[in-house]
Amino acid sequence: xxxxxxxxxxxxxxxxxxxxxxxxxxxLPGKLLVAVDPGALATxxxxxxxGAALVSATNGKTTTAAMTAEILGRRVRLAHNRAxxxxxxxxxSALLDADGAELGLFEVDEAAFPEVAxxxxxxxxxxxxxxxxxxxxxxxxxxxxxxxxxxxxSLPADTVAVVNADDPLVAGLARGRxxxxxxxxxxxxxxxxxxxxxxxxxxxxxxxxxxxxxxxxVGHLGAYRCPRGDDERPPLDVAARxxxxxxxxxxxxxxxxxxxxxxxxxxxxxxxNVYNAxxxxxxxxxxxxxxxxxxxxxxxxxxxxxRFERIAVGDRTVLMLLVKNPAGANEAIRTLVDGxxxxxxxxxxxxxxxxxxxxxxIWDVDFEPLAASLERLVVSGSRAQELALRFKYGGxxxxxxxxxxxxxxxxxRALKLAPPGSTVPVLPTYTxxxxxxxxxxxxxxxxxxxxREERFDELVxxxx
Amino acid sequence: xxxxxxHLYPDYLNIYAxxxxxxxxxxxxxxxxxxxxxxxxxxxxxxxxxxHDLLYIGGGQDREQALIAPxxxxxxxxxxxxxxxxxxxxxxxxxxxxxxRYYRDxxxxxxxxxxxxxxxxxAGERRMIGDVLLSCSLEPGVERTLAGFxxxxxxxxxxxxxxxxxxxxxxxxxxxxxxxEGCRRGRALGTYLHGPLLxxxxxxxxxxxxxxxxxxxxxxxxxxxxxxxxxxxAAHEVSAERAHERGGRFD
Numbered sequence: 199x200x201x202x203x204x205x206x207x208x209x210x211x212x213x214x215x216x217x218x219x220x221x222x223x224x225x226l227p228g229k230l231l232v233a234v235d236p237g238a239l240a241t242x243x244x245x246x247x248x249g250a251a252l253v254s255a256t257n258g259k260t261t262t263a264a265m266t267a268e269i270l271g272r273r274v275r276l277a278h279n280r281a282x283x284x285x286x287x288x289x290x291s292a293l294l295d296a297d298g299a300e301l302g303l304f305e306v307d308e309a310a311f312p313e314v315a316x317x318x319x320x321x322x323x324x325x326x327x328x329x330x331x332x333x334x335x336x337x338x339x340x341x342x343x344x345x346x347x348x349x350x351x352s353l354p355a356d357t358v359a360v361v362n363a364d365d366p367l368v369a370g371l372a373r374g375r376x377x378x379x380x381x382x383x384x385x386x387x388x389x390x391x392x393x394x395x396x397x398x399x400x401x402x403x404x405x406x407x408x409x410x411x412x413x414x415x416v417g418h419l420g421a422y423r424c425p426r427g428d429d430e431r432p433p434l435d436v437a438a439r440x441x442x443x444x445x446x447x448x449x450x451x452x453x454x455x456x457x458x459x460x461x462x463x464x465x466x467x468x469x470x471n472v473y474n475a476x477x478x479x480x481x482x483x484x485x486x487x488x489x490x491x492x493x494x495x496x497x498x499x500x501x502x503x504x505r506f507e508r509i510a511v512g513d514r515t516v517l518m519l520l521v522k523n524p525a526g527a528n529e530a531i532r533t534l535v536d537g538x539x540x541x542x543x544x545x546x547x548x549x550x551x552x553x554x555x556x557x558x559x560i561w562d563v564d565f566e567p568l569a570a571s572l573e574r575l576v577v578s579g580s581r582a583q584e585l586a587l588r589f590k591y592g593g594x595x596x597x598x599x600x601x602x603x604x605x606x607x608x609x610x611r612a613l614k615l616a617p618p619g620s621t622v623p624v625l626p627t628y629t630x631x632x633x634x635x636x637x638x639x640x641x642x643x644x645x646x647x648x649x650r651e652e653r654f655d656e657l658v659x660x661x662x
Numbered sequence: 663x664x665x666x667x668x669h670l671y672p673d674y675l676n677i678y679a680x681x682x683x684x685x686x687x688x689x690x691x692x693x694x695x696x697x698x699x700x701x702x703x704x705x706x707x708x709x710x711x712x713x714h715d716l717l718y719i720g721g722g723q724d725r726e727q728a729l730i731a732p733x734x735x736x737x738x739x740x741x742x743x744x745x746x747x748x749x750x751x752x753x754x755x756x757x758x759x760x761x762x763r764y765y766r767d768x769x770x771x772x773x774x775x776x777x778x779x780x781x782x783x784x785a786g787e788r789r790m791i792g793d794v795l796l797s798c799s800l801e802p803g804v805e806r807t808l809a810g811f812x813x814x815x816x817x818x819x820x821x822x823x824x825x826x827x828x829x830x831x832x833x834x835x836x837x838x839x840x841x842x843e844g845c846r847r848g849r850a851l852g853t854y855l856h857g858p859l860l861x862x863x864x865x866x867x868x869x870x871x872x873x874x875x876x877x878x879x880x881x882x883x884x885x886x887x888x889x890x891x892x893x894x895x896a897a898h899e900v901s902a903e904r905a906h907e908r909g910g911r912f913d
Contacts, residue, residue, distance in 0.1 A: 330677065334791045334813055338723040395681065400673075406729050408673075549904070555793070556811045558857050561679030583897035587861040590893060591685040601893070 204235050205242075208294055224281040228290030239286065242293040243302060243318040248274055250302030250318050251485060254311045254346075255326025255362075257526045258474040259284070261466070262326060263305040264502045265478035269487050269495030270301065278303040282503065285310045289318065301485070308342050309335070312349035323350065324360040324481045325368050326473070329417055329525035330398050330562075332554035339398055343367045350375075360480045362473070363432050364419040366409065367399045370429075381436040381480040382421075385451070388441045388469060389413035389420065394528055394564060404428035416470050417525040436480040438472050446506070446517075446537030453479055453492065460493045466506055468533035470526070504631045506533075508621075509638055514613055515621040516638070520631050521545075522553070524562040527625070531568045534623055539571030543623045544612040546579040546605060546630035553627040557581050560588045569594045574615050576600045578608025579630045605630060606637045664697040665874045668714035671722075671730045672702045675757055678813075680720030682858035683752070686867045687716075694887050696871070705733050711743035715874035721755030721856060727765075728773060734760050735774035742778055750873035751850035754859060758844070758852035759783045759816055779845045779852055780821030786838075789815045792910030794833025794855060795902050796843050800869055807831070808863045809901035810855030812910070818854075820845060827853050832909035839912070849873040862897040864889070 208227035231238050243250055253263045260282050267278045277296035279288050284307045292304065306314045308328075315323065325346060328339045336342055350359060350371055361372040363380035372378040393400060393414050401408055402424040409429075414420035423430040438451040449472050450463040464475045479492045487495075501507045504520040519534065521527035534540065545565075549555050569575070569592055577585040582603040589599060600615075602608035609624070616622045626634055669684065684700060691698035703709055722730070745751055753761040762781040765773040775782075796808040808828060817837040820826060826836070827844025835843035836854070844853035851870075853859065860867040872883035 333677070334811075337789070338725075340723060340725050395676075401726070401729065406725075555904075555908075556678075556791075556813060556857070558679040558682070558811060561682030561685075561858055561861075562676075581897075581900065583893060583900055584862070586893045587897050588682070591682070591689050591861060596893075601896075 204231055204238060205294055224279075224283045224291050225285070225287045226291070227294050228283075228287035228292075231294060232287055232290050239290045239293070239317045240319070242290070246277065246299060246302045248301040248485075249321035250304065251322040251324065251481060252304050252306050252311065252315060252318065252320045253324045253326070253477075253481065254306045254308055256308060256329040256331045256523065258326050258470060258477070259305040261471065261474045261502045261505055262324065262477045262481070263303055265464075265475060265496060265499050266481050267303055268499045269478060269482040269492050270303070270485060271495075273487065273491065274300045276301055276303050279305060286313055286317070289314055309345075312345050315349045315353060319353070320357060322358045322360060322481060322484050323353070324477055325371060326362050326477050327365045327417075327419060328367050328399065329523055330559070331523035332556070332559075334554060334556040335551065339367060343371065347371050358484050360477065360484055362419065362477065363434055364415065364421070364473075365399065366403050366418070366422055366429065366431075369432055370403045379435045379480050379484055380432050381476045382431065382434045383413075383415050383419075383441065383469070383472060383476070384421075384434060384437040384439050384454070385441045386413040386421070388443065389415055393418060394524075395562065398525075402426070402429050416473060416529055419473070436476060436483065438476045441469070441472055443467065443469065443536065446533070449475075451475075453489075455479065455483060455489060457483060457489045460489050462493050462496050464496050465499060466501060467537060468506075468529055470529040470533075504626075504635070511613060511638060511641075513618045514616050517621050517623045518631060518634070519623060519625050520628065521563070521625045522628055524559055527563040530625065531563070531565065535567045535571070540568070540623050541571060541573045542575070542612065542615055542620075543568060543572060543625065544576045544578060544608060545585055546608060546624070546626040546634065547577070547581040547585045548579045548627050548630040548633075549581050550629045552629050557584050560585060565589065565592055572598060574598055574600065576602055576608050576612045576615070578602050578605050579627065582608070605633045609634055609637060663695075663875060663878065664699065665691060665715045665871065665878055666713065667698060667700045667874070668703050668709070668717045669700050670703045670717060670719040670734070670757065671705070672720075673704060674726040674730045675720040675722040677721045677723055677726075678755060678811075678856035679858045680718075680754065680856075683718065683720070683754070683860045686858075686860040686864065687871060690864065690867050690889065691871055693889055696875070705730060709737050709740045709744065711740055711747055712749075714744065714749055715877040716870060717741075717744065717749060717751040719751075719753045719757030719760065721757060727756045727760070731760060731765075731773045731775070734776055738776040738778070741776050745778060745848065745850050748849065748877040750870050750877060752870055753850070753852040755814065755854055755856055758854060759818065761845070761850070761852045762818065765816060778850065779847060780824040781818055781845055782821075783816040783818045785815050786817045788912075789813065790834035790838050790910055792833055792908060793901060793904035794835070794843070794909055795831040795905035796828035796835075796855070797831050798828030800846070806865055807898075807902060808853075808855060808859070808866060809898050809905060810853075810857040810859050810863070812854040812856075814854050827851055832905040834910045834912075838910075849877075857901065862894060862901050864891050864894045
């Protein structure tokens with residue numbers, strides 16, 4: 199009885215938040231509920247007849263969870279925090295919102311993972327990757343991995359760990375675990391020639407010797423082996439082979455699974471999205487999907503919010519690529535340039551908590567392949583000056599550089615510089631993306647952000 | 663004119679965008695027609711005193727730092743000889759700690775340092791994270807500011823003979839209490855400031871280049887030709903504002 203009353207009040211708060219146009223109400227109800235009754239989340243999660251699955255990673259958790267939802271959504275009723283609110287309160291809100299849900303599917307912030315796992319008691323956890331990201335907020339990689347390790351160890355032995363075998367730190371978490379499924383890429387023809395500048399986890403987790411790579415795909419993810427024999431990439435249970443990257447439009451690959459092999463096409467570019475697709479496939483198979491359902495779901499899938507999202511703005515198109523850490527930004531740039539080097543781009547850097555207050559990461563991004571083709575670059579956001587320096591010392595001539603800190607003015611400058619009919623790549627950090635989308639939404643061009651995602655309010659709320 | 667920079671453990675210590683510092687040194691040298699060569703010094707490589715005009719060491723995660731610490735401590739004599747011979751140095755974050763006597767972690771285990779700076783570092787309970795602004799005077803009567811970002815659990819305590827790099831205007835600094843940040847011994851500087859440090863503090867890049875040139879030529883540090891630094895000044899100003907608004911301190 200008490201819980202029902204609490205749920206009613208929390209839902210009411212969400213409606214009020216939306217009515218008051220304060221945001222999407224995707225975190226407030228959950229925040230209230232958890233504050234009033236810390237046990238409520240566990241109680242709500244227990245009602246899910248098919249249990250719950252968690253997805254965490256530095257990069258790709260939103261896309262992986264969204265792909266999984268596309269695959270499973272026709273089979274079971276989901277409680278899914280599709281709006282990206284991925285702390286405890288966001289998960290609670292998603293549960294509140296989904297009456298009669300049978301399966302919980304939650305992307306979870308790396309730091310919030312232990313607490314969410316403890317309360318939700320998931321059937322499956324999917325752990326994608328660990329890259330250096332907002333060290334001012336998350337701390338060092340080893341620390342995050344250690345917390346994940348403890349969280350995993352405290353879950354029942356039959357909780358399945360779906361882990362990325364190509365990431366040494368993540369693969370190590372499932373070592374010795376019976377209930378585990380390991381996914382990865384298996385196509386050296388699409389590997390990079392060498393590790394990028396800012397590669398993480400490149401030393402053996404056991405002995406510290408640098409790994410040898412048969413293939414490095416994204417950052418330090420790949421087929422690694424300790425030359426002293428202390429560690430190597432474990433055999434893959436679910437793999438992508440014969441990968442074909444088709445410009446900015448799509449990728450296809452052979453999805454190799456214990457249930458058989460299928461040629462799969464995903465309507466998203468880039469090798470990192472192949473990782474997301476393989477992760478979603480492995481998770482969905484674990485949750486009972488058939489191989490046909492996996493292939494069909496991935497084929498239907500469309501870009502998650504701000505991740506290679508195209509927005510028509512008058513007679514120009516904005517191509518929004520969220521960037522938030524070196525590994526993610528490197529892959530976004532690599533994919534963009536592979537699809538045809540752009541002559542114009544807008545890069546926007548904010549330094550709110552959700553972006554990371556420490557902006558030093560932009561110096562670890564390999565912007566040079568992008569800068570090489572640019573005739574004009576607009577830098578914007580509250581730390582536009584810092585970005586300007588990054589490109590100045592990266593060798594971009596100053597007469598090609600426009601520094602416009604105000605985001606709306608920056609977007610307008612870029613649109614003005616773009617020929618009619620052309621596409622402007624826009625690379626914003628998290629809050630810059632929200633602000634830019636708000637600008638475009640106010641002009642009636644996209645839906646308000648809370649219909650798709652809300653994480654900013656939650657993060658700001660947490661900081662207070 | 664030529665400057666040789668020795669970059670210590672570039673594969674291990676690069677967590678806070680240390681290559682930004684290197685890019686700034688290289689570009690500002692090149693714009694003035696000064697040749698600058700960067701030589702990486704990895705695990706087990708030789709450090710020959712006199713070979714480098716400037717030594718650079720950056721920051722790493724705890725794991726990487728622990729992997730190189732014994733190797734670096736083993737170079738204490740060569741390092742001291744190089745630096746007392748007039749080479750300049752910039753040690754940032756983890757590298758700064760390693761320039762001291764030791765780093766004691768939470769379990770009480772001591773990671774040895776090279777001991778060039780009279781200081782030691784003890785792991786603290788709370789991380790000191792935030793924007794930071796310093797005031798420093800590397801030349802008598804010339805007061806300048808440095809703006810950066812700090813993120814360290816270690817509290818660095820200066821010994822009696824150590825001179826700080828600067829006074830904290832806003833932020834934590836060495837230990838969050840003393841009001842001092844960094845350490846200076848002759849032409850060698852150590853600091854927690856990254857961000858990276860040099861792009862938005864170009865005067866310090868120029869100071870280091872001038873010291874390195876002095877070592878290279880055996881003369882006095884030259885006056886370097888001024889460069890247009892409007893963008894750098896704008897970035898400095900924003901960063902300094904951040905430190906005033908939200909620089910860290912213990913309540």
